[in-house]
Amino acid sequence: MRPRRRSGRLSAAALALALLAAPALAVNPGEQLPDPAQEARAREISAELRCMVCQNQSIDDSDAPLAKDLRLLVRERIRAGDDDKQVLAFLTERYGEFVLLRPRLRGETLLLWGFAPAILVLGLAGYAIWAFRARRRTAAAQGLTEEERVRVEALLAREAGPGAKG
C-alpha cells in the first residue's frame, strides 16, 4: 500500500491503511522507512531520479526491478544519514548524470538552463529599449499646440477606432 495523501482531511484514513500494510507494487510497504519524514524525503528524491531502463519514467513511478533497487538504495542512504544532496551525489557517482531527471548546472548544461531565461531577458530588454525610443520619438513629436494635439488625437482615435481599417 502506498498512500500518497496530501490533504489533511484524509490523511488519517491513509495512515490507518498504511498500518494494515498489504503487499504492494511500486513502493512496497517493506521498502518504506519507519520515519514518515525520512520516507517523504525518499519519495521526493525518487521523483528526481530516472528509471534508466524505462522510457521517461522516474523510479517513483516505475514497476521495473531496477527502479525498485534504486528506491531501496535511496532509502538505505537516507537511513545512513545522508542529506538529499549526498544521496543524489551518491547515485550520480554510481550511475552517471543520466540518472538525474533535473540535470545539474555545469559547463555542459549551461545552455540548457540558460536558454529560456536568456530569451525572456532579451525579449524584455529589447521591448524596453523599443518602448524607450518610441517614447522619445513621441515626445519629440509633441511640438504641437494644445489645440493641434487634440485634433491629432481625435483623428488618430478615429483611424485607430474599431473598423477603421476594414
Add this chain to the structure above:
Amino acid sequence: MIAEAGHYALVLALAVALLQAALPLWGARARDAALMGLGSPLAVAQFVLVAISFAALTHAYVTSDFSVLNVVENSHSAKPLIYKISGVWGNHEGSLLLWVLILVLFGALVALFGRNLPLRLKADVLAVQAMISVAFLLFVLVTSNPFRRVWPAPLEGQDLNPLLQDPGLAIHPPLLYIGYVGFSMAFSFAVAALLEGRVDAAWARWVRPWTLTAWLFLTLGIAMGSYWAYYELGWGGFWFWDPVENASLMPWLSGTALLHSAVVMEKREALKVWTILLALLTFALSLLGTFLVRSGVLTSVHAFAVDPARGVAILLILSVFVGGSLTLYAFRAPVLKQGGLFAPVSREGALVMNNIFLTAACAAVFIGTLYPLALEAFTGEKISVGPPFFNMTFGPIMLPVLMVMPFAPLLAWKRGDALRAAQGLTFAFGVAILGTALVAGFLRGGPTLAPLGVGVALFAMVGAFAEIQERTKLFRAPLAESLRRARGLPSSAWGAALAHAGVGVTLLGIVAATAWSSESIVALKPGETAKLAGMELTFDGVSQRKGPNYRSTIAALTVREDGKVIATLEPGRRLYLARNMDLSESSIATFGFSQLYASMAEERDDGQTGLRLHYKPLVVLIWLGSVIMSLGGLLSLADRRLRVGAPRKAARPAPALQPAE
C-alpha cells in the same frame, strides 16, 4: 489493383504539386493572370488525387488486403472495423499520407474559399503550399511508400500495436495533424507576404482564420492525447513532458503567440515583422515535431544514425524550409513598413508581453526536448531532462502570462490605464482571494503554493469575462440594455473571453489533480476492501472475458460511500493474441469533475490481486478547459469579420456599441 491505383494517384499528385509550385509563382512575378489563376484548379486536383490515394489505402485496410505490406504489418482480419480504419494512420507510412492529405486539403480550401484574396497573394500562397507538398509527397513515395506489395501474401496480419487500438487513436492524430499542418497556411501566407514585400492589416485578417482553425484543432488534439495517455498508460498522469508531447506543445505555444500578435497587426498595423517571424517559426516547430516523431531520433540517437534514410530526409526538408524561409525573411523583413506606435501600458503592450513570455516558455520546452539529443550527438554524453526541469523552467515563465491575461482585454489600444483595468477586475480579485483563503483553510496539508495556484486559476476564469461585463455594462445599466449590448458584441469578444476562461479552468484542474490527488496501491483478496478519499472499494473477484482479438481478465470493484454503492469499476488486463502483448485497461468512475481511477496490476500466487487506485479531484477540468478554449476559438472564427467572403464593410458592427463618453 486498387493499391496500385492509390500509388499512381500519389505520383500524379506529385506532378500536379510540381506544376502548382511553379506556375502560379511565375505568374505572380510575370503578372500573368492566367498563370496565377491555375493555382486554384491545381490545388483542388492535387487534393482529389491524394484523397483517392488515401481512400485506396483505407480500402486495403478495410478489406484486410494482406498483399499490401503496410496492412500486413499493422492490421488483422479480426480487428474491429473502427481500428481497421484508424489503423491506416497508426503507422509511419499511413500517418505521413494523412499528413499530406490534410496539407492538400488546406490548399484546396484556400483555392475554394479564398475568393476575396488578391490574385497575387493567393497565387503565391498556393505555390508555397505546393512546395511543401512536393517535399512530403517525394518523401512518402521514396522512403515511405504505403502501397508496397508483399509476395507471397501472408494469410493473416500482424495486428496493430494494441496500445493504439483505442477510440483515442481514431481521433487524436487527425486532430493533431489538422493543427500541425494547418500552421502551414500561416507559413505560406508569411512567405507570400515576404515575396510581395508588402504586409498589412488585411493580410493579418486573411491569415487569422487559418491560424485560428489550426490552433483550435491542435488544442483539441493535445487535450485528446493527454486524456488518452491518462487512461491508457495506467498510472493516472496526464502530462509526462515526453518529447512526443513536447513536440506538439511547442507549435501550440508559438501558435498561441501568433494568434495574439496577429490581432495587434490587424487592429494596429504594428508588430508586422515579428508576426511574420512567428508564422515562420510556428510551422518550423510543426516540422520539427514531425521530424522528432517520425525519424526515430527519440528512441535513440544511434538508431537514427544506423537507419538514417527517413530521418535525414525529414531533416533535409526541415532545413530547406526553415533555412529558406528565414533567409528570405532576413532579406525582405527590413522592407516591411513598421506600423503604429503604442505606450508600454496598452493593449498592444500587454500582447507583446504575452508574446515574449509564450516565446520564452516555448524556448524552455524546445531546449529541454532537444538538448539531450544534441549533447549526445555531439559529445556522446547522456543526460536526462525530465519533469523536474520543465516544472522549474516552464512553470515560472507561464505563471505571469496567466496573471496578466485578464488585464489585457481591459486595456485600451495605444495607451491604456492600468488602474482602470485593475478596477474592472475587482470582482475577479475578490473571487480569487476568497478561493485561495477557503482552500488554504479547509485543505491544510497540501503543498504550500497550491492554494495560490487555485487563486490564479479563479482569477483567470472570472477575469476573462471582465471585458464582457464592461462592454455590456452589466450591473451598471438596466439588464435589458446589457442583454442588448451582449447580443451586439462581436462573437470574437465572446470567443476570447471563453478561451481565456478555459485556460483558467485547465489550470484549476492541473493544480487540484496534482496537489490533492490520493493514491493507494494495494493487493486484495476477493471480498477485501480498500479505502480511498472517503470511499470504500470492495474487490469482488476476477473474471475472464473474450474480445474480438483479445482475451481479457477483469477485476471487479464495487465503490461505496457511507455504505451506498456509488459506482463499479472494472479494471483489467488484455492479452492481444496476434502480438501476444499484454496491456492494462484502466477503469474510471467520474463524480462531478473528479475521477476515481483504477488499474489492475498482476495477479499474485497467494490469491491476491494487485490494484492501483487513484482519486484525482477536479481532473476532468484539465481537458474540459481545453475544450472550452477550442470552443472560444470556434466562436471567434464565427466572427463576421473573419468569415471568408463576408463583405468587408460589414466587418464592424462595434462602433455603435462604444460608450459615447
